[in-house]
Amino acid sequence: MAEVNRVGMLTGGGDAPGLNGVIRAVTMRSISDYGYEVSGIRRGWKGLLSPEADSVVNLTVGDVRYILDEGGTILGSSRTNPYKNEGDAKKVVDNMAEIGVDALVAIGGDDTLGVARRLHQDFGTQVVGCPKTIDNDLSATDTTFGxxxxxxxxxxxxxxxxxxxxxxxxxxxxxxxxxxxxxxxxxxxxxxxxxxxxxxxxxxxxxxxxxxxxxxxxxxxxxxxxxxxxxxxxxxxxxxxxxxxxxxxxxxxxxxxxxxxxxxxxxxxxxxxxxxxxxxxRGGTPTAYDRILSTRYGLRAAEAVKNGEWGKMVALRGSEIVTVDLSEATEETKTVPDDLYGAARTFFG
Amino acid sequence: MAEVNRVGMLTGGGDAPGLNGVIRAVTMRSISDYGYEVSGIRRGWKGLLSPEADSVVNLTVGDVRYILDEGGTILGSSRTNPYKNEGDAKKVVDNMAEIGVDALVAIGGDDTLGVARRLHQDFGTQVVGCPKTIDNDLSATDTTFGxxxxxxxxxxxxxxxxxxxxxxxxxxxxxxxxxxxxxxxxxxxxxxxxxxxxxxxxxxxxxxxxxxxxxxxxxxxxxxxxxxxxxxxxxxxxxxxxxxxxxxxxxxxxxxxxxxxxxxxxxxxxxxxxxxxxxxxRGGTPTAYDRILSTRYGLRAAEAVKNGEWGKMVALRGSEIVTVDLSEATEETKTVPDDLYGAARTFFG
Amino acid sequence: MAEVNRVGMLTGGGDAPGLNGVIRAVTMRSISDYGYEVSGIRRGWKGLLSPEADSVVNLTVGDVRYILDEGGTILGSSRTNPYKNEGDAKKVVDNMAEIGVDALVAIGGDDTLGVARRLHQDFGTQVVGCPKTIDNDLSATDTTFGxxxxxxxxxxxxxxxxxxxxxxxxxxxxxxxxxxxxxxxxxxxxxxxxxxxxxxxxxxxxxxxxxxxxxxxxxxxxxxxxxxxxxxxxxxxxxxxxxxxxxxxxxxxxxxxxxxxxxxxxxxxxxxxxxxxxxxxRGGTPTAYDRILSTRYGLRAAEAVKNGEWGKMVALRGSEIVTVDLSEATEETKTVPDDLYGAARTFFG
Amino acid sequence: MAEVNRVGMLTGGGDAPGLNGVIRAVTMRSISDYGYEVSGIRRGWKGLLSPEADSVVNLTVGDVRYILDEGGTILGSSRTNPYKNEGDAKKVVDNMAEIGVDALVAIGGDDTLGVARRLHQDFGTQVVGCPKTIDNDLSATDTTFGxxxxxxxxxxxxxxxxxxxxxxxxxxxxxxxxxxxxxxxxxxxxxxxxxxxxxxxxxxxxxxxxxxxxxxxxxxxxxxxxxxxxxxxxxxxxxxxxxxxxxxxxxxxxxxxxxxxxxxxxxxxxxxxxxxxxxxxRGGTPTAYDRILSTRYGLRAAEAVKNGEWGKMVALRGSEIVTVDLSEATEETKTVPDDLYGAARTFFG
Structure with missing residues (x-):
């Protein structure tokens, strides 16, 4: 495991209230508690695949302290997937090296986390995932922010x-x-x-x-x-x-x-x-619940970087934030079970 | 002018947050300050044209005291216009007499108030209007609730x-x-x-x-x-x-x-x-502003009944609630003037 | 176990947004799905200890269908504890019999649930508890509404x-x-x-x-x-x-x-x-989260009555609503653990 | 009248939701429509009386475009009054000259506007006022933002x-x-x-x-x-x-x-x-009403600068924003009149 000096972070897929909460918590814990430097990557994987002038930004505590109540993501997002074109994944890895990012926190849904998992498998990329799905349909976590x-x-x-x-x-x-x-x-x-x-x-x-x-x-x-x-x-x-x-x-x-x-x-x-x-x-200021959950996710993701829990993602289980294998993220869609739909049915009429 | 013992009240056209504020204020001032009885007419002019079992309801202070924060209208509404069919207007007047309503507060837009004006002209109906247009397009009043x-x-x-x-x-x-x-x-x-x-x-x-x-x-x-x-x-x-x-x-x-x-x-x-x-x-709890404005409209409408200001409607002029002729209500649509649109244009970009 | 025909329900202690959600869910599931009748008891244990004219009210589906967004409790509350005076507990039991309540859903905190537990122990009262503590300090449940x-x-x-x-x-x-x-x-x-x-x-x-x-x-x-x-x-x-x-x-x-x-x-x-x-x-309309949680609590409490789970209370564990022994409710205060306070500390500055 | 190249702006007294709306509108209209430059003065009169390193800040359209929904004032405020100490008023005037501010928009209550009026009288300072009183107690204007x-x-x-x-x-x-x-x-x-x-x-x-x-x-x-x-x-x-x-x-x-x-x-x-x-x-995001009113005030204040309406302040009269003499601002406290209090009294009970 390569030592971590600089943590990169990106958000992919549709926006969700709470993304900025994760970004803030990862940044503040990484800098204040672990002494890392933090780079924000703009527009998801696109920012690493085909970097533009503004694709990488150094994040300080001052940049993020007061973004918790903002919806969306200050890093922007995209649906770019480097596994869609042969050779693109390698480019992402090379670009990470180029900008000096030793570890990556990838925040996103199925698609974003699937890329993170494969980069870890194929290139040993030091990556930690954070699940984001406003739809609540990820079986690996009890619920997600947004x-x-x-x-x-x-x-x-x-x-x-x-x-x-x-x-x-x-x-x-x-x-x-x-x-x-x-x-x-x-x-x-x-x-x-x-x-x-x-x-x-x-x-x-x-x-x-x-x-x-x-x-x-x-x-x-x-x-x-x-x-x-x-x-x-x-x-x-x-x-x-x-x-x-x-x-x-x-x-x-x-x-x-x-x-x-x-x-x-x-x-x-x-x-x-x-x-x-x-x-x-999907827009606008997050509820207090989502601000707290996204904050806890971000703190635990930074901790996973510190622990070298590569290929893992954070998840909520009961009242605890744990880490699980990134492969779990994409396993199956969590749907509304019969008993919960039955709850709704009681009030039909 | 016939003495007033019982005031009728109806709401016509699209709903607007604040209608219940008018209903409440008319009812409470009529009963507590003037000693009238109050009948709510359900579903606008329809409730007077073709009354059903539930079309007329006696309103007490207790019925209305806590409806101020409810959107919509507890009386329901309709787009029925008794001047669309020959003879219907007469039926409305007869039905008012039948249920013992001596004076009517009609709350609504162009259409509803137009009927009120004609009933007053054609039959001498003791009617007071209250303007309702969420669109703010009534030239007779500075603004309206909703x-x-x-x-x-x-x-x-x-x-x-x-x-x-x-x-x-x-x-x-x-x-x-x-x-x-x-x-x-x-x-x-x-x-x-x-x-x-x-x-x-x-x-x-x-x-x-x-x-x-x-x-x-x-x-x-x-x-x-x-x-x-x-x-x-x-x-x-x-x-x-x-x-x-x-x-x-x-x-x-x-x-x-x-x-x-x-x-x-x-x-x-x-x-x-x-x-x-x-x-x-157009739905849901009214803002504090609309609660206050609708309350002031309702109080002034009840006062207009007390004063016998038939054929008039309440209106906001500056900080004052005044009464104006019902004919003003339907005169012309108030549109956004150039200087105000210019205000919006300053921020284009 | 005595057959259940009529379920009584009361709320004790401080009010919390979501109490009406529980009342509504217990009532609707009891009537619609199980065919019970439901009596609301006013002012907590006081309504059973020293009944006044308005202390017991029959609840129908129509009474409760639209109370979910109201704060407080339509049944009122008090801090009366029938175990404070010798003989009062017996009076409560007798009065339950008198009004034909075969099973009781007690919604409240430590104090209210403590009474419920003792009534079950001392008199075999058919009681189910629902925890309420805005402070979130009950170790028996992950969280509570409010x-x-x-x-x-x-x-x-x-x-x-x-x-x-x-x-x-x-x-x-x-x-x-x-x-x-x-x-x-x-x-x-x-x-x-x-x-x-x-x-x-x-x-x-x-x-x-x-x-x-x-x-x-x-x-x-x-x-x-x-x-x-x-x-x-x-x-x-x-x-x-x-x-x-x-x-x-x-x-x-x-x-x-x-x-x-x-x-x-x-x-x-x-x-x-x-x-x-x-x-x-503590007042006002509950958040969507609290509306859902209180509804799930109420449904499960009604189910516990159906199952004869006397002396139990509902609780949230992870994503599930379960029942636990009422004695757990009062065991110990759940305080904020060090790691969660550490989360807050990261953002000091 | 001296030509205007640079407009200064300050906010004094207690904060009110909408101050940023005025700042934004003055800045955007001054720059985009009139070609002025704009300086924000920090901490009210204090920023002109005893300037610190951060007391004067150049404002651009980009700085203010998205501050409309923020409470408080990005310029900060103080209760400093340069007419409390002999010679201080002169210092303010000298400092204005020093930083090249040709015209001043002073946003505040009685106290702040009183200073503006006297500076205009005593030194011919090119000043325009904008009234701010969350208490609504200024007789010169129908209402104020906040x-x-x-x-x-x-x-x-x-x-x-x-x-x-x-x-x-x-x-x-x-x-x-x-x-x-x-x-x-x-x-x-x-x-x-x-x-x-x-x-x-x-x-x-x-x-x-x-x-x-x-x-x-x-x-x-x-x-x-x-x-x-x-x-x-x-x-x-x-x-x-x-x-x-x-x-x-x-x-x-x-x-x-x-x-x-x-x-x-x-x-x-x-x-x-x-x-x-x-x-x-008094804190937090302004209502839509206050955002619109403060914007209109700010636009009109910039226009007053353009027109050279020195010694005037903007005011709402009916639906219009007008200018009145600054002396009117401090004339008398506007209190709740009997008829409006009577409106509240109707609902006692």
Missing amino acids: YDTAVSIATEAIDRLRTTAKSHERILVVEIMGRHAGWITWGAGVAGAANVTLIPEVEPDVDEMVSIFRKRAENGEKWGIVAVSEGVTFSEDFVTQTAEKDEFGHVRLGGVAEGLAGELKERTGIDTRHVVLGHLQ | YDTAVSIATEAIDRLRTTAKSHERILVVEIMGRHAGWITWGAGVAGAANVTLIPEVEPDVDEMVSIFRKRAENGEKWGIVAVSEGVTFSEDFVTQTAEKDEFGHVRLGGVAEGLAGELKERTGIDTRHVVLGHLQ | YDTAVSIATEAIDRLRTTAKSHERILVVEIMGRHAGWITWGAGVAGAANVTLIPEVEPDVDEMVSIFRKRAENGEKWGIVAVSEGVTFSEDFVTQTAEKDEFGHVRLGGVAEGLAGELKERTGIDTRHVVLGHLQ | YDTAVSIATEAIDRLRTTAKSHERILVVEIMGRHAGWITWGAGVAGAANVTLIPEVEPDVDEMVSIFRKRAENGEKWGIVAVSEGVTFSEDFVTQTAEKDEFGHVRLGGVAEGLAGELKERTGIDTRHVVLGHLQ
Whole structure:
């Protein structure tokens, strides 16, 4: 193991509230407690693959002390993957050497961490990973920063929309992030007291939905909120309108909220509208929870560098931050289990 | 003038944060200070035109004391207009008599207040109006409740989106309410420090926009925020893609934000995305400002009933709540004047 | 085990955001999934010990569906403890029988749960507990609802105060809840990027603090934020002013923030002020996190009733809600461990 | 009138959310639209009276573009008044000349603007004022930035406290800023639906308060919220406890909320607590309203420099930003008029 003098750090993939918390904690612990120097690499792997004038920046305690409440990442991000083109990985390693980075903290999702793992395997790169997935779908860790903020934003949106739904006697269908895992929708559906919550893990029962809203209308509540993941698909016999099928033969509506709103309006006779939260869910100041979790991740990642835990990544297990093998990061998608979805179902109606 | 024993109250048109503040203030002042009884009419004019079992509800102080922080309207709303069908207006008047309502407080926009004005003219109905337009486009009043909340929500959205735009080096185009008047977009563009703000009142200069974002990119800021009203239209030679023309021969993009995002991406080479705030802008708990303004409106409306100021509506003039003729309400749309748009333009770049 | 037809439920001790989430989940799962009837008992044990006209209320799904975003408890609370007077416990048991409550869900802290445990032991009362402690100091569960909300509020307060501290070149000392355990202060200190964080678990080093703020001043930052738990005590030789000693011979300042502010001002020469957050930390709408956790607690508590898990309480372990013996609830106070306080210390400066 | 090449700008007195909005707007309009250079003066008049190394800073568009959402003032502030010591005013004028500042924008309250006015009178200094008073007590302008934010924070505090008051059947007395004028308390009392609102302008009727809370208790609401200005005083016969008298012979309680809480508890028999909001009310990110108002002030102030409107200050009149004589700024304190306090009184109970 080569001695560490300078730690590099990069963020890859989609942004998540809390990235700056990790950057800050890695930097401050590395400098103050371990005496390392720290280089921020701009735009993920791209900054190491094809460095521009501004791709490497020296980070001081003063640079990062007050970035904890900022969303996004001060280092920028990209989806560049050096394993997509033959020879690129080698270039990354060479460039790391060139700029004098002895150890690397890679913060990102499946893709970013997969590159980190392979660099470690193929070149012995001294790398430590930090998982980032706003979707909460990483099986290697109980949860990740960004998720709590996303759920909070979506919950506040539902809180706001409910008053409009009631005033106008409408159903409002809210489309929430989550292509393959319904965690954010599940969280916001439960916390926002949605009347129906739909996630990609469970095929929606449109007949049941229709009967829920009919029954509500009979009881004088001709309105409601549906929280639906963008990744929800419908069985073929559901759709009364033109729709395309996905690779599994499932029907994927143009926009799932828009399609579902049309269908519900048709079948219930209740005016139904839709809202797509989109980018609103991932930006802005992180919740206190995400600030603390990202800080703890960053501190433990710096400690892993100190310990030489190469090829590992930090993870939350219960109340503890531990390190696990980077290969675990990409093993399988963690989806919402039946019992948790059952929790949401108790409040249908 | 017939003596007043029971005041009726209804809310019409789109919901706005603050409606409950008016309802509360009218009810509490009418009962506590004047000794009236108060009836809430459900679903706007519909509740008087075709009453159902739940269309009229007696309101007590206890019913309304704690509704000030609730968005929407506890009375519900509709777009029913009794002047659309011959004979309906008469039915409304008869039904008012039937349920013993001697005076009516009508809370709503152009349409709702137009009906109130005509009922007063045609039948001598003892009516007082209260203006409601989240769009701030009513010339008879300096501002109305709901506007501040809408601007606040859109501003917070821009605050959040900025961190994503920076992290990913993207332009984000945010579509904000306002078909004919750009007030909300103007407010959120200014308060949110948008890099470009576009309103329906001023034809957008796409070339200028492109050059702003190119210059920003040259200075190392390859990202930006565009705040755009849903009602903005483009001149014909702008659009490189299929687009339909509106009644004035202007090009109306499918969704203005979506269309503009495509165009900016094409011309600047910067990744550009869009977000449509939609219903999020009008629901949920009102700001303190809107709670206070709606309360003052409600108190003054009750006072107008006491004074017999029939055919009048309440309005804000400077720091004062005054009454003006209902006919003023519908006179002309108040649009964003040049000097205020100039204020927004100072911050372009 | 006696069959369950009617579940009683009460909340005792200080209020916490999330109590209504538990009440709602217990009620809805009990009625919808298990067919029980549910009685809410008002004012904790007082409602069973000395029932008044309004002490017992039948709860329906409609009563609780939309209380999830309300702080406090719709059932009210008290600090009545039926084990303080001979014979009172028996009265509670008799009154439960009288109102036909076969099983009881007791939601509260040490004191409330201690009563629940003894009733189960002494009378075989069919009781299930749900832990509530905003202070996060219960060793039997990883965390409890209310804590996240309290940390969020205190963090937002620090965010706000920082701008004043900078503008006026002042130190601001913020007094945060926590008599014996510093969890809330630790969380808010970390999330709020405080310059110094002091908790009851660790004796404060005033000399170190003074040197931190002197060094900051030398670097042009003549300001700072200190997050301090109300329960922090100081060693005798610290205090230059009159102060009383506590039972352990430690010096307890009148108000800890006020005393510390005076001392820091004296020693650093920097203008220093204090703020006491007090009741602000425990009220109001719960965060999404606390809404979800309290809901999961309530669902599991209802399930425990169904399973006849008498004398147990629900608890969070990792990502799972489990049940543990009620005796565990009161075993020992969970304090902030050294490594977590070390995390906060990394950011001192 | 001397030609203007470089505009100086300073902020004096207590901080207010929105100061950065003025600084930003003055800077951007001065540079982009008028071609001036801009110098920020640190720590108010102190920065001109006794300049240190960091007292004058050149401001660019890049320095200020994104400070709109920051509370406080990037220029810092002080309470230094150069008219307190003979000869100091002259020094200020000389130092302005020394650093090449031809025109000065002074942002502050009575004190700061009073200095600006005298410098203009005594030395012909080319000065423009911008009023800042979170207390809203300046008669020359309809409102000022910072007030809306302060009211919003205090309103949110009341919203939170209400749930605790209800859960524990307590009266909570909330002490809000306002020594001589009750505007913030009035606003928060109205917006927060307080049960009683007390302001310095009107002597409190404790008997009435007691009877309000007794009546509430009889109706099953043994709780309530009192919003009280820090500057409220009580008549002598009120106080059952030791208390000191102020210059007018009025009784000023140690802390008004604490004293009043003790009194209410004594007389109503209801558990009563108090909270002092203190510094929380003036810090942190400004509301959208205050961002817009401060921006408009700043733009108009720059315009006033351009126009050579020396000795004037900007002010809001209705929807317009105008300029008025600086002497108007200090003329008289604007207090809450009877009719507005009457509005608050309607909701007592």
